[in-house]
Amino acid sequence: MSLNTQLDNGDHEAQRLEPLVQPAMEDEKAKPVPKVPYFPTLPGARNRRNSLCALLLSFSLLILLLHRCCLRRTLPAVSSPGVKLSILPFESSFEEESTAFCSAGRIYVYDLPSRFNADLLMQCSSLVPWTDLCPALDNNGVGIALDLPSWLGAGFWYYTSQFGGEVIYHARMLEHPCRTRDPDKATAFFVPFYAGLDVARYLFVPSTPKQRDELSHMLLEWLTLQETWKRHNGRDHFLMVGRITWDFRREESSMWDKLWGRSGWGSDFFLTSEMKTPLRLIIEKSIFDGQEVAVPYPTSFHPRTDSHLVQWQAIARSAKRSLLFSYAGGPRPQFVNDFRSLLLDQCQQAINSCRSFDCSKQRCEHPLPVMELFVDSIFCLQPRGDSFTRRSIFDSLIAGCIPVFFWHRTAYLQYGWHLPANSESYSVFIERKDIRDGKQIKSILQGFSQRRIEKMRETLIASIPRFVYKVPGNSSANFRDAFDVAVDGALRLTQERIQKQR
Incomplete structure (x- = not known):
């Protein structure tokens, strides 16, 4: 048994399985830099809820993947002029x-x-x-x-x-x-x-x-x-x-x-x-x-000016959060006792208190759906990703959504230079064993007073500059x-x- 496995008490979720899949963008190289609108589904795939279309799409992608794996042993030819640094x-x-x-x-x-x-x-x-x-x-x-x-x-x-x-x-x-x-x-x-x-x-x-x-x-x-x-x-x-x-x-x-x-x-x-x-x-x-x-x-989120930062902090501070908690991420059903699936199940059971966004079916790399969810949430569930950490941690921090962690290595043992020193001042930690034993996340989070929630959120919002570039x-x-x-x-x-x- 590896040291990583020992430390995580037998949870067998993958450290790395799949890459971040970026969607195709229109007018990629137009100058000046274009602004790209958000589409809730990939262009040309708006009928993905139709099972037949989804099956055909999956089959086509599988054929394409097999073709690339079998025939392309070297890097593909560059199809666009690429990009350069443009520093003064x-x-x-x-x-x-x-x-x-x-x-x-x-x-x-x-x-x-x-x-x-x-x-x-x-x-x-x-x-x-x-x-x-x-x-x-x-x-x-x-x-x-x-x-x-x-x-x-x-x-x-x-x-x-x-x-x-x-x-x-x-x-x-x-x-x-x-x-x-x-x-x-x-x-x-x-x-x-x-x-x-x-x-x-x-x-x-x-x-x-x-x-x-x-x-x-x-x-x-x-x-x-x-x-x-x-x-x-x-x-x-x-x-x-x-x-x-x-x-x-x-x-x-x-x-x-x-x-x-x-x-x-x-x-x-x-x-x-x-x-x-x-x-x-x-x-x-x-x-x-x-x-x-x-x-x-x-x-x-990349503010160009101090006023940009202040403007966003005001948005995060004044948001009317209708959800007790939320979760953005896909399950890992290929693993026995998948912890992410447990979180999704609990979210679905907490009617009117939780909403999930399944990243295995929709676009989590675009900020709009994720930020909409997090700004509407008091707490954000943050299990490990394909590795111990995930970008979603910082999406939730920027949104002023209090993160709920289940692994110490997801944040506490990672970002010591950037996160507040007192983990309880901005986050919640729940033992994974408690969730596996049937303890309800909703009941745990309902135990936090409004005063403490507001204090934790303010700690996050004040710390936003240390999380962004x-x-x-x-x-x-x-x-x-x-x-x-x-x-x-x-x-x-x-x-x-x-x-x-x-």
């Missing part, structure tokens, strides 16, 4: 900032060979086999603007991939006020390698370990030749990785791996000797690896966001590690 040129005035402003130190951003980042971004239409990711990675990683109802506010919602953090962090690092072009002045070194975009190319098509490892090994070979790396053997280096840690810790082949014709899952990037020293900012960390720090998943390259906002918290922490931790080495 580095200004020398940044170098003149006061020492007090950059008291934590300065950051050197490597200008890596393009194969490690820019080329991958240009391949956005072919990184995964079923969709074009360019609309979700454009605009410096936040994606194209969305046209949503006026009650959600205007000008700060984007079609963002939950795995787009590498691009966002790279763009923000290029405009960081404490960035230096002189490596001798640097306290820390940022490595803008798009490891997540790289490995994603091979996760869902037949691939070999060599294919999945090749680019990351090339990156490490390049890095270790740099004098800046040799200075502290990489202890003053850090990078942001936009996928979960388990995608870079290849183990023995599972049943799913064999079904997909691959040897194990993911790459061995984090298992290499060179990766024992750099700090890794990542959307889900291994709690057993001291080199990793978890940072928030990118959501679709400002728009890179086009933001006048002054509040400190999730990126600022993460980079400040990385600088502080780097200083501590170098001092201990001395």
Whole structure:
């Protein structure tokens, strides 16, 4: 029995089963950046409730998948021009900032060979086999603007991939006020390698370990030749990785791996000797690896100004919440005693008190249906996702919906730099065993007084800046966001590690 299994008391839900499926977007490359309306169903599939159409669609997708698995052993040809970072040129005035402003130190951003980042971004239409990711990675990683109802506010919602953090962090690092072009002045070194975009190319098509490892090994070979790396053997280096840690810790082949014709899952990037020293900012960390720090998943909310943030906080604060609790997510019926199915069952039984949104049948990657549900809810159920964490956690936090957790590793043992220190001040924890034994979630949540609920919600709303990412390259906002918290922490931790080495 693995350590992960022991810690989670025998719950056999998958750490990773399926990717985020992004819908096709219209007018993807039109300039200026278009606003995309929300459709409750995929274009051309509005009759999906009709069982015959659904069956034919499923059969067609199966044939397409089999065709790709059998015939395409290499990456598909790029079908669109891709996207690029569009950050203003580095200004020398940044170098003149006061020492007090950059008291934590300065950051050197490597200008890596393009194969490690820019080329991958240009391949956005072919990184995964079923969709074009360019609309979700454009605009410096936040994606194209969305046209949503006026009650959600205007000008700060984007079609963002939950795995787009590498691009966002790279763009923000290029405009960081404490960035230096002189490596001798640097306290820390940022490595803008798009490891997540790289490995994603091979996760869902037949691939070999060599294919999945090749680019990351090339990156490490390049890095270790740099004098800046040799200075502290990489202890003053850090990078942001936009996928979960388990995608870079290849183990023995599972049943799913064999079904997909691959040897194990993911790459061995984090298992290499060179990766024992750099700090890794990542959307889900291994709690057993001291080199990793978890940072928030990118959501679709990206305020450009301080007023955008204040406007949304007012919306979340004044929302008339008609539901006691809600759940957005799909079940995992392929697993015995699926915990998610228990949550869905309890939600369905709590008539007029709960509403669910089944992400296995509808579009959870678009913010509108999820935010509508969460803003209308007092509590949001947050079980583990395909791995221990899920983007939905941060959707609920932004909505001012009090999260209900069932695993400590879903949030408490992950996002220590960003979440309030006192978990009871903003969330509820329920033991999974109690739910399996028949305890009703509704009765537990009804035990919270209105005064305590309001206090917890206010804690969440006040903390929203620490959960969101400002728009890179086009933001006048002054509040400190999730990126600022993460980079400040990385600088502080780097200083501590170098001092201990001395």
